Amino acid sequence: MNPEVREKIDELFIKKGLRMTRPREIILEAAFSDKGDHFTAEELYEKAKSIDPKASLATLYRTVSLLVEGGLLHEINLGKGVVSYDPNFIEHPHHNHLICVDCSEVIEFEDQHISVLEDCITKRLGFSPATKSIQIKAKCDKLRKSGSCQNLISK
Amino acid sequence: MNPEVREKIDELFIKKGLRMTRPREIILEAAFSDKGDHFTAEELYEKAKSIDPKASLATLYRTVSLLVEGGLLHEINLGKGVVSYDPNFIEHPHHNHLICVDCSEVIEFEDQHISVLEDCITKRLGFSPATKSIQIKAKCDKLRKSGSCQNLISK
DNA sequence: TTAGATGCAAAGACTTTGCAGTTAA
DNA sequence: TTAACTGCAAAGTCTTTGCATCTAA
Numbered sequence: 001m002n003p004e005v006r007e008k009i010d011e012l013f014i015k016k017g018l019r020m021t022r023p024r025e026i027i028l029e030a031a032f033s034d035k036g037d038h039f040t041a042e043e044l045y046e047k048a049k050s051i052d053p054k055a056s057l058a059t060l061y062r063t064v065s066l067l068v069e070g071g072l073l074h075e076i077n078l079g080k081g082v083v084s085y086d087p088n089f090i091e092h093p094h095h096n097h098l099i100c101v102d103c104s105e106v107i108e109f110e111d112q113h114i115s116v117l118e119d120c121i122t123k124r125l126g127f128s129p130a131t132k133s134i135q136i137k138a139k140c141d142k143l144r145k146s147g148s149c150q151n152l153i154s155k
Numbered sequence: 156m157n158p159e160v161r162e163k164i165d166e167l168f169i170k171k172g173l174r175m176t177r178p179r180e181i182i183l184e185a186a187f188s189d190k191g192d193h194f195t196a197e198e199l200y201e202k203a204k205s206i207d208p209k210a211s212l213a214t215l216y217r218t219v220s221l222l223v224e225g226g227l228l229h230e231i232n233l234g235k236g237v238v239s240y241d242p243n244f245i246e247h248p249h250h251n252h253l254i255c256v257d258c259s260e261v262i263e264f265e266d267q268h269i270s271v272l273e274d275c276i277t278k279r280l281g282f283s284p285a286t287k288s289i290q291i292k293a294k295c296d297k298l299r300k301s302g303s304c305q306n307l308i309s310k
Numbered sequence: 311t312t313a314g315a316t317g318c319a320a321a322g323a324c325t326t327t328g329c330a331g332t333t334a335a
Numbered sequence: 336t337t338a339a340c341t342g343c344a345a346a347g348t349c350t351t352t353g354c355a356t357c358t359a360a
Contacts, residue, residue: 004164008243013340016341018340019333019334019335019338020334020337020340021334021339021340021341021342022332023339023340023341023342032353041324041325051204054342055343056341056343057325057342058325058326058327058341058344059340059341059342060204061324061325061326062326062340062341065326072157075236077232077236080230081230081232081238081325081350083225083236098276098277098280101286107280107282109270109276109280111276112224113272114269114272114273114276117268117269117272118291121205121253121264121266121269121291122291122293125253125262125264125293125295127253127255127293127294128294128295128296129171129263129293129294129296131256131292131293132291132292132293132295133291133292134289134290134291135285135288135289135290136273136276136277136289137288137289138277138282138283138286138288139282139283140281140282140283141281141282141283150177151246151313172313172314172360173314173315174313174314174315174358174360175359176314176315176316176359177359178316178317179315181311196349196350197349210352211316211317211318212317212334213316213318213319213350213351213352214315214317215315216350216351217315217316218351220351236325238349281332290351
């Protein structure tokens with residue numbers, strides 16, 4: 001786990017007076033140790049069970065809620081009513097998502113220009129651009145050109 | 156109901172060989188007759204029941220699915236895992252959403268500049284900018300300044 | 311006439327919660 | 336020591352589905 005991530009977690013636990021328990025350690029490990037893929041509750045549960053087969057889904061949901069409330073994990077909706085979690089906001093607080101409407105591939109990106117424009121629009125509408133986030137839904141060129149794309153095939 | 160909306164609905168029903176039944180008419184009326192507010196399945200159900208108390212939730216879900224597949228209704232996630240439906244894409248195909256993270260107020264907006272920029276980013280990432288949509292999550296100025304805002308109070 | 315649509319009630323998927331026992335600080 | 340946490344199983348919420356009946360075209 002990235003030391004920056006570890007530090008933010010410890011901060012949150014101290015700030016909120018939370019206890020660091022073994023079941024929570026396992027969930028944190030499952031959520032933050034990897035390459036930063038998004039995951040559903042079910043996927044996180046599988047990963048947690050691979051670390052400790054006794055991992056409990058109730059504790060997992062409770063821990064995920066704490067992390068979301070604390071801002072360390074973001075709930076994202078990639079369409080189709082599926083709730084996923086994004087562990088990358090600690091390291092990349094300003095990233096946005098592009099989601100392929102066909103194959104559900106998700107790409108994270110940051111862009112200075114769109115941030116500025118977004119701020120303008122947000123202010124014009126009478127809002128403060130805090131905690132803003134952008135989702136672009138688009139069609140994957142791979143799919144359009146070849147009639148298929150990686151993630152669609154792998155389903 | 157707006158004639159343009161009516162026309163698109165009829166088009167869809169003809170294209171897909173769907174039958175226009177009374178239960179479906181009621182749901183269409185509930186979804187598209189008003190000022191274009193977003194609604195949840197439950198809210199739509201209440202409205203449908205106000206038109207005909209015998210309205211069935213099963214038929215409602217089935218009809219909503221057809222409309223979403225046909226592109227007449229868009230599923231939107233305004234955070235908190237709540238699924239809502241947006242009936243305004245027929246009249247405003249390119250609108251985007253700004254959602255207040257505090258009070259969940261939703262504002263629809265269109266912006267030429269952000270559309271262009273969005274297209275650039277999308278292409279750069281290897282995607283086609285078809286059916287793109289942007290969600291900005293931000294903080295409501297009203298809330299920030301006065302400590303409260305309309306929608307927060309009304310809850 | 312008949313394929314499609316309906317409505318009920320049951321099932322399903324996902325998430326939350328009550329409670330008795332356990333544990334970090 | 337004790338307030339917080341855990342894990343189980345039960346409950347809750349939201350959505351889908353099987354099936355017998357009905358109906359638009």
